[in-house]
Amino acid sequence: MRTVALALAAVPALAVPALSAQTRAETERVVRKIADGVLESATFMFVDSATGQRYVDPTDAPAAAVLRPEGPYTDWRYWNGVLNLAMLRLADVLDEVRYADFARRSVAFAFDHVAYFRQHHGGQSKWDYPFGQRFTMQDLDDYGAEGASVVEVYRLDPDPRYRAWLDSAAAYASERQGSLPDGAFARTSPRRWTLWADDLYMSVPFLARMAALSGRRGYIDDAVAQVLGFNDRLFDPRAGLMAHNWYSATGQRGVAFWGRANGWALMAQVELLDLLPPDDVQRDTLLALLRRHVRGLARYQDSTGLWHQVLDRRDSYLETSASAMFVFAIARAVSQGWIERRYAAVARRGWAGVMTRIRADGQIEGTCAGTAVSDTLDDYYRRPTPLNDVHGVGPVLLAGSEVLRLRS
Numbered sequence: 001m002r003t004v005a006l007a008l009a010a011v012p013a014l015a016v017p018a019l020s021a022q023t024r025a026e027t028e029r030v031v032r033k034i035a036d037g038v039l040e041s042a043t044f045m046f047v048d049s050a051t052g053q054r055y056v057d058p059t060d061a062p063a064a065a066v067l068r069p070e071g072p073y074t075d076w077r078y079w080n081g082v083l084n085l086a087m088l089r090l091a092d093v094l095d096e097v098r099y100a101d102f103a104r105r106s107v108a109f110a111f112d113h114v115a116y117f118r119q120h121h122g123g124q125s126k127w128d129y130p131f132g133q134r135f136t137m138q139d140l141d142d143y144g145a146e147g148a149s150v151v152e153v154y155r156l157d158p159d160p161r162y163r164a165w166l167d168s169a170a171a172y173a174s175e176r177q178g179s180l181p182d183g184a185f186a187r188t189s190p191r192r193w194t195l196w197a198d199d200l201y202m203s204v205p206f207l208a209r210m211a212a213l214s215g216r217r218g219y220i221d222d223a224v225a226q227v228l229g230f231n232d233r234l235f236d237p238r239a240g241l242m243a244h245n246w247y248s249a250t251g252q253r254g255v256a257f258w259g260r261a262n263g264w265a266l267m268a269q270v271e272l273l274d275l276l277p278p279d280d281v282q283r284d285t286l287l288a289l290l291r292r293h294v295r296g297l298a299r300y301q302d303s304t305g306l307w308h309q310v311l312d313r314r315d316s317y318l319e320t321s322a323s324a325m326f327v328f329a330i331a332r333a334v335s336q337g338w339i340e341r342r343y344a345a346v347a348r349r350g351w352a353g354v355m356t357r358i359r360a361d362g363q364i365e366g367t368c369a370g371t372a373v374s375d376t377l378d379d380y381y382r383r384p385t386p387l388n389d390v391h392g393v394g395p396v397l398l399a400g401s402e403v404l405r406l407r408s
Helices: 021-041 078-094 097-120 132-136 140-156 160-175 204-214 217-234 259-275 283-299 320-335 341-355 377-381 390-405
Strands: 046-048 067-069 194-196 245-247
Touching: 021 078, 021 097, 021 341, 021 390, 078 097, 078 140, 078 390, 097 132, 097 140, 097 160, 132 140, 140 160, 140 204, 160 204, 160 217, 194 217, 204 217, 204 259, 217 245, 217 259, 217 283, 259 283, 259 320, 259 390, 283 320, 283 341, 320 341, 320 390, 341 390
Parallel strands: none
Antiparallel strands: 046 067, 194 245
16 A cells, blocks of 8 residues: 655634633533433343333343343444443543443443343344344444443453453454455445445454554554555545445445544544554554545534535535544544644534534434445435434544543
8 A cells, every 4th residue: 555645734724712611611511411311321221122121131031022222322333332432531531430330331231141132132133133243243333343442441340251252353353354355344235345434433443452452463554454445445535535435346436425434434543543553654644644634524614613414515414423523533633743733623613513412401413323325315415313313422422522631
């Protein structure tokens, strides 16, 4: 893969000062409200979908019970991994141990009960069964984001079950996960050997953490290879954005510069740089790729501070989760000195926009539901935005936490 040498082009300075004491206090109040809502809603119980009966332990339920976690915050999905990471980060920023305890309990909940559901799932789809992705582990979003959170929880609770699973998952990613000849991870369905920008986050943060945990340099090399390979195929230099996907059969990018796909990619690049050895030969290249992506995204920020569902289409709706992802990644990159300090204004304007999407009760508006790739741009325009969709909760907490850390 060739080395990319790109200068960081100047971005017009935006008149956004450092957070005032009042704004900082409001930001802390809002993120606490969201996080406390998660704690209040997460019962760590199961419910029978047919009868409504609740169970602490699935083995207490009748054999015919159709069980699911009582709420969305305690399942095993990629968005749960993001939420766990966000709660851990918030615990650190606010020195609030109960948020970290949520992540620890969430991981334990899955490990304590996965054997029951593996035994009783009856061949159902992994999406239709509790912890189905935990024991199928076929696609990156089955285990990558959750795996990153398990690494962080393992540092707090060195349970041997966690380490055994982590080693197995990392080996699967490096040795068995579907990929193109250069190692770029590709999905086998619904269209074979398709790259999704989403998968940068479903792989890179986990592999980078496993490199640090295990001391195996190969994992960080795999993570770097993903960022290089995905940028080579998905990034459109003219638009300054990543396409949602790339088809190996045609060598063509997909139709949409989908917001959240770009958010996943940008967050993955930031997390990799956080864990990359200082002497890595690809460091300058990775910094250049990050800078050009940030430069491109800054061009599309709306006057509200938010970004659009389809980034270059201003008639598409303003979307919350992608905006929060950009705020987190840009604020983090400024704090680490990877991009110019002027970009702090972009992050703060973005956070001001995100704050307008958080209701008084802490629920979040304007988050796009889960979205597969599509060849029809209209499909992206029509994606629903359920209130408090879990895809947005973790990113908003990450964004708020990083804005609180931002000192530029």
